[in-house]
Every structure is written in structure tokens, then in C-alpha cells.
Amino acid sequence: MKSLRLIALLVACGAAAPAYGQNARLQLGNLDGLLPRAVETVDVTVDASLIQLASKFLSKQEPQQVAVREFLAGLQGVYVKAFEFDSDGAYSEADLEVIRAQLRGPGWERIVGVRSRRDGENVDVYIMPQGGNIAGLAILVAERRELVVVNVVGPIDLEKIGQIEGQFGIPRLDLDWSWAVKTRRR
Amino acid sequence: MSRLDDELRAALGRAEPPPDFTARVLARVAAEQAAATTLARPGVTRPRWRRALADLFRPLAWRPALAGALAAVIVAAGLGAGEYRRHRQERAEGERAKAQVMLALQIASAKLNVAQKKVQEHHRRGPGAKPAAHQQSN
Numbered sequence: 001m002k003s004l005r006l007i008a009l010l011v012a013c014g015a016a017a018p019a020y021g022q023n024a025r026l027q028l029g030n031l032d033g034l035l036p037r038a039v040e041t042v043d044v045t046v047d048a049s050l051i052q053l054a055s056k057f058l059s060k061q062e063p064q065q066v067a068v069r070e071f072l073a074g075l076q077g078v079y080v081k082a083f084e085f086d087s088d089g090a091y092s093e094a095d096l097e098v099i100r101a102q103l104r105g106p107g108w109e110r111i112v113g114v115r116s117r118r119d120g121e122n123v124d125v126y127i128m129p130q131g132g133n134i135a136g137l138a139i140l141v142a143e144r145r146e147l148v149v150v151n152v153v154g155p156i157d158l159e160k161i162g163q164i165e166g167q168f169g170i171p172r173l174d175l176d177w178s179w180a181v182k183t184r185r186r
Numbered sequence: 187m188s189r190l191d192d193e194l195r196a197a198l199g200r201a202e203p204p205p206d207f208t209a210r211v212l213a214r215v216a217a218e219q220a221a222a223t224t225l226a227r228p229g230v231t232r233p234r235w236r237r238a239l240a241d242l243f244r245p246l247a248w249r250p251a252l253a254g255a256l257a258a259v260i261v262a263a264g265l266g267a268g269e270y271r272r273h274r275q276e277r278a279e280g281e282r283a284k285a286q287v288m289l290a291l292q293i294a295s296a297k298l299n300v301a302q303k304k305v306q307e308h309h310r311r312g313p314g315a316k317p318a319a320h321q322q323s324n
Contacts, residue, residue, distance in 0.1 A: 080289070
């Protein structure tokens with residue numbers, strides 16, 4: 001009987017471990033309904049296996065590509081859905097709420113939230129801190145005629161983000177993420 | 187008319203073979219068999235024309251080997267082509283994955299840039315605000 005309990009406990013732990021790791025992955029399927037209304041869409045779904053494959057085609061010698069390679073090494077997925085519309089009100093708050101509800105879940109923390117009534121531009125940046133790193137990153141940009149959701153499933157090495165900024169068209173951000181993680185650790 | 191009939195009858199008429207015909211045919215067959223047996227024995231050289239003929243048809247004896255070799259070449263070529271196609275496909279998929287990853291990183295970075303600019307604008311307006319705080323601009 002004891003051994004059965006032990007097995008059940010081990011199975012429960014085994015089931016819980018991957019679930020915890022997958023928390024940073026957002027379900028973005030509801031946004032597919034916006035496809036017919038958008039004039040331009042970008043849909044990027046890159047899972048761990050594709051990241052590994054992509055990494056193989058990055059140079060091991062060129063410092064720039066090495067930096068990207070190292071950044072990608074730990075990632076489990078990169079997901080982007082971007083829609084551009086030719087009129088206002090093409091998407092509803094309900095469309096966004098499905099995403100925001102997930103980001104209100106355990107583990108996520110909003111580090112930036114910008115509401116601009118003048119520009120109608122709303123930007124939210126969420127992270128999922130885990131230890132000294134970030135287990136996930138989510139960016140939600142909702143403008144009048146544009147909706148962008150980016151979900152990076154980590155672990156994201158903060159030091160390596162800086163190494164790839166300013167390369168391959170990636171803007172140099174000079175963002176200091178350390179405060180966000182330190183704030184969380186307290 | 188009757189002369190022509192006579193000539194035709196004479197030409198097409200049945201003629202009995204000479205009495206030694208059977209003996210001659212049997213003797214010829216025996217001679218042929220004897221010659222073949224003699225040539226088959228080692229050390230006995232064959233006539234030039236027979237050697238030429240044998241050389242001409244020698245590859246026929248290697249047909250199974252030739253067929254095997256050809257099959258091996260075809261299989262190797264097929265495997266090589268398959269491997270090359272697989273490699274090309276993998277390369278194309280890899281390049282596509284790389285492009286997708288780079289696009290995703292560019293979009294993520296661009297949007298982070300937008301967020302950062304907004305926060306900086308807010309800081310310029312009201313210094314001292316915490317960067318993690320929920321910013322609101324009008």
C-alpha cells in the first residue's frame with residue numbers, strides 16, 4: 001500500500017513538473033478569428049525543435065550569430081501573432097481579454113503597462129520570473145489598427161538579450177531587466 | 187504443254203536418296219560429337235573462329251554479376267539522391283526556421299522598444315516614477 005502511495009506521489013510530481021515549465025506558453029488560438037479582418041498578418045510559431053534546427057544554421061564562428069545561437073539555446077518557443085487592420089475597431093476587448101486572463105494567472109508579472117488615450121496605444125510587457133532568470137516573456141501591443149502578441153518561452157538569459165541587441169535588425173534597447181527580477185526576488 | 191508437264195514432274199518428283207545417305211549422316215554426326223569432346227578437354231586449343239565467338243559471348247556468362255553491379259549502382263545512386271534531397275529539405279527547413287526566429291525576435295524587440303520609449307516619455311514628464319509601475323499617458 002505504501003509503495004502504491006509512493007508511486008502515485010511520483011506520478012503526480014512527474015505530471016506537475018512539465019506543467020510548471022509550460023506555464024509561460026500562452027494560448028493564442030482565439031486570435032485566429034481575426035485573420036479574415038486583417039490586411040496584414042504575421043504568425044510565427046517556433047517551438048523547441050524548430051529553434052534547435054534554426055540554431056544549426058547559425059554560424060559557430062561569427063560573433064553575432066554565436067550570440068543569437070547562445071540566446072536561443074535555452075528557449076523552448078517563440079510565438080508571435082501580429083495583425084494590422086485597415087479600420088478601427090476590427091478587434092474587440094473580448095479578444096484581448098482571453099490573453100490578459102492568462103497573463104493574470106500565477107507566475108506572470110506585468111513590468112510595463114502603457115495606456116495612451118491620445119494615441120490609442122496600449123503596451124503591456126509581462127515576465128514570468130523564475131530563479132535568477134525569466135521563464136517567459138509576453139508582450140501585448142494593442143493599437144487602434146494593430147494588435148501584436150509576442151510570447152517567448154524561456155528560460156531567457158537576461159545577459160544574453162543584451163548580446164543580440166543591435167544585430168540582425170534587432171533594435172538596441174539598452175533595457176535593464178535586472179531590476180524586474182530583483183523586484184520579484186524580494 | 188505435255189513437255190512442260192514432263193519437266194515439272196521430273197523436277198518435283200520423289201527421288202530416293204542414295205543407298206549410303208544414312209551412313210554418311212551418322213558418320214558426320216559422330217565426327218561432330220568427337221570434335222566437341224576433344225575441344226572440351228583441357229590443353230586442347232580451339233579454332234580461332236570459335237575463340238572469337240566465345241569471346242563475343244563471354245559477357246553473357248557474367249550477366250548475373252553485371253546485373254548485380256548495375257543494381258548496386260542504381261541503389262547507391264538512389265540512396266545518394268535521397269540523401270541529397272533530404273539534406274536539401276532539411277537545409278530549407280532550417281533556413282525557414284532561422285528566418286522565423288529572427289522575425290519573431292525582431293518583432294519582440296521592436297515592441298519592447300515601443301514599450302521602453304513610452305516609459306521613457308513618462309519618466310521625462312514625471313521623473314522619479316518606478317519603471318515597473320503601470321504607466322498611463324494621455
